[in-house]
Amino acid sequence: MIRILAACGAGINSSHQIKTAIEEEMKKRGFDVKVDTIVIKDITEDTLKNYDIFTPISKPKFSFSIEIPVIEAGPILYRIPAMADPVFDELEQVIRNLKK
């Protein structure tokens, strides 16, 4: 199973929307993923160690470097294929590269 961490400012609205969209789309594409949601400011270097992929709305500036693949998931919020599909395609590519 691929573990993904979605993050936004409050950890409720946008990240939850990203979670639902990613889980739905990746299931359709045949991948077993689980997405957790979190408030950006609660993320530590250790938090990210528990995940394979990080999908914030836009790339946050942390004091530490991020060791896992980061995909900016903001365009998913539009819920229109022209915006969301490139993000899903990138995510699929990253998942394939993980070879899990």
Place this chain on the structure above:
Amino acid sequence: MGDACRKGGEWVESVKSLFREELIFMTDLQTQEEVFAYIGDTLLQKGLVKKGFTESILEREKNYPTGLDLNPVADDMPNVAIPHTETEYCNDKAVVFVKLDRNIPFRNMIEPDRELTVKYLFFIVNHEKNSQTNILSELIEFMTNREHMKKLESLKGKKEIYDFLTSAQ
């Protein structure tokens, strides 16, 4: 990008019911600070939010902006913003609609370094952390429908706007 390829596509009852006629505003205020203070004060007087709400949405907007560029949907679309904050500053659930006489700069939700000018604001007031309805996603779905925004652009009065927001399909 027609409606046929959209999921759901229905303006849900649970979000329509969050609009109130007294929470439809039109203003000629010209900065984000002024508009946020005006809306924050009004909501505080009505008991919908707690003290600190205005400061909190201002701070949130700085760190996690909520402007949404609707250009990817169609090139004649006005931009929108969806200011919101933590549930602890809210006492109730509502969506506050604001039409700005003059566009105000906001930063882009998905590209925070980019600025865009915004004509409509949809403030989310929500005191329930585990709300069943994802208000933000339903609002975005409403806004990314070109017909909805075109219709909104044609409406002049608060009553008309309220009726449209609560009856649109």
